[in-house]
Amino acid sequence: MKEIILCYQGEIVLKGLNKAGFESMLAKILRYRAKFCGNFKVYRAQSTMYVEPLDEFADVDACFERVRKVFGFAALSRAVVCEKNFETICETAEAYLGDKLRTVKTFKVEAKRSDKTFPMKSPELSAQLGGYLLSKHPHLRVNVKNPDFTVMVEIRDFGAYIHGPKVPGAGGLPVGSSGRAMNLLSGGIDSPVAAYRMARRGLALHHIHFASPPYTSERAKMKVQSLAQIVSEYTGNCVLYVVPYTKPQEYIRDNAPDVLFTVLMRRSMMRIASKLAHEIECDALVTGESLAQVASQTLKALQCTDCAQDLPVLRPLIGLDKSEITETARAIGTFETSILPYEDCCTIFTPPHPKTKPTIAEILEAEAGMPGLAELEQQAAEQVERILIKQDEPIDLL
Ligand code: ATP
Ligand code: MG
Numbered sequence: 090m091k092e093i094i095l096c097y098q099g100e101i102v103l104k105g106l107n108k109a110g111f112e113s114m115l116a117k118i119l120r121y122r123a124k125f126c127g128n129f130k131v132y133r134a135q136s137t138m139y140v141e142p143l144d145e146f147a148d149v150d151a152c153f154e155r156v157r158k159v160f161g162f163a164a165l166s167r168a169v170v171c172e173k174n175f176e177t178i179c180e181t182a183e184a185y186l187g188d189k190l191r192t193v194k195t196f197k198v199e200a201k202r203s204d205k206t207f208p209m210k211s212p213e214l215s216a217q218l219g220g221y222l223l224s225k226h227p228h229l230r231v232n233v234k235n236p237d238f239t240v241m242v243e244i245r246d247f248g249a250y251i252h253g254p255k256v257p258g259a260g261g262l263p264v265g266s267s268g269r270a271m272n273l274l275s276g277g278i279d280s281p282v283a284a285y286r287m288a289r290r291g292l293a294l295h296h297i298h299f300a301s302p303p304y305t306s307e308r309a310k311m312k313v314q315s316l317a318q319i320v321s322e323y324t325g326n327c328v329l330y331v332v333p334y335t336k337p338q339e340y341i342r343d344n345a346p347d348v349l350f351t352v353l354m355r356r357s358m359m360r361i362a363s364k365l366a367h368e369i370e371c372d373a374l375v376t377g378e379s380l381a382q383v384a385s386q387t388l389k390a391l392q393c394t395d396c397a398q399d400l401p402v403l404r405p406l407i408g409l410d411k412s413e414i415t416e417t418a419r420a421i422g423t424f425e426t427s428i429l430p431y432e433d434c435c436t437i438f439t440p441p442h443p444k445t446k447p448t449i450a451e452i453l454e455a456e457a458g459m460p461g462l463a464e465l466e467q468q469a470a471e472q473v474e475r476i477l478i479k480q481d482e483p484i485d486l487l
Contacts, residue, residue: 092149092167094140099163099260102136114263115161125481126152134246135203158322160289162258168250173207179221182251186240195232202244264325267291270373271366274298276433279377279406281316281423282414286405287375288324295327297362299334301434309431315484319423322480330365331474334434337465345455348444351385356397363398364470379406384443393452
């Protein structure tokens with residue numbers, strides 16, 4: 090029996106005159122995702138996108154898993170479609186969902202009629218189809234409030250769609266609809282989650298990573314590539330910019346007060362990130378910082394980091410606990426990779442007692458004592474490596 094995927098739009102149904110733009114973005118994203126699972130057709134009607142397999146080789150299971158990661162949908166379902174005729178609807182519902190109904194004790198039918206030319210109203214169709222299914226499964230009882238299983242039938246323009254309960258979609262807005270930003274991606278737990286959160290609000294993202302060889306290894310870089318790849322299943326294809334950061338970092342270590350090292354380094358990273366972001370027309374930076382998680386994430390330290398450059402810094406995790414961030418990392422599949430024990434450049438040279446309340450004045454004074462830093466940052470930005478990350482090319486870390 091041929092199944093089709095129905096994707097029900099979320100927040101974008103409220104977008105008024107801009108809705109068409111959001112919808113065509115979604116259709117483009119769906120077409121791209123679906124094409125790796127075979128021959129599918131994508132079209133839309135009545136705030137729903139249809140992803141329809143065109144031959145028997147099209148892999149609906151794989152496509153459904155991909156579509157679950159597309160931002161912009163409140164819910165999804167897999168349905169079979171049949172002619173809009175009561176008898177056919179009954180037979181199709183039994184053929185498609187009969188096996189499931191044999192495993193439950195209570196059920197209900199929920200009908201929805203958006204094609205008003207169909208002669209039965211929704212309550213009548215629910216009752217009649219319910220009666221038919223009861224006659225096939227006499228062990229069943231109807232429970233309207235809390236059924237074990239709900240049979241849904243939607244009478245739409247293109248036919249009658251029969252399916253079980255809808256499953257939640259990825260939510261949010263289509264990637265790209267809110268603009269583009271540069272995400273500072275480390276190998277840790279937080280920054281991939283930050284990328285996921287912002288992509289969910291419609292931001293297209295590229296990533297920037299600071300590597301300090303030989304203090305950080307090739308494996309550490311691959312781990313970051315792998316995280317970017319996992320996140321790309323949500324964000325779409327992107328570029329990972331890897332900045333060779335050893336020289337600026339050593340220079341700060343050798344020329345600035347120990348206790349200010351981390352904040353000075355973070356300002357330096359922000360300047361380089363901002364330079365590259367401007368070049369590729371990103372309008373914000375994203376980080377995985379969370380208030381007071383470490384010394385460089387106190388309010389005073391964040392204030393010092395913020396004014397190092399002119400782009401807005403988006404910190405979607407600012408009010409979350411580590412346990413909440415970890416929960417999302419597990420759900421999106423980055424956690425296991427994030428905890429692989431490879432070094433990050435942020436954790437090398439860290440002083441034992443960093444200052445938790447640095448002032449702008451002392452930061453500027455320290456930077457005045459580092460006249461060679463700007464040139465080293467410029468060189469690091471020029472030597473950046475660009476790595477294309479594709480959602481269909483997982484990176485093998487073994
Ligand atoms: P995570 O790196 O995921 O946050 P963490 O808490 O160990 O884990 P922090 O040292 O707290 O990392 O860094 C705060 C933020 O700074 C990160 O979320 C990330 O956005 C950015 N960052 C840290 N190190 C790097 C790096 N090497 N390259 C790019 N961005 C980095
Ligand atoms: Mg962190």
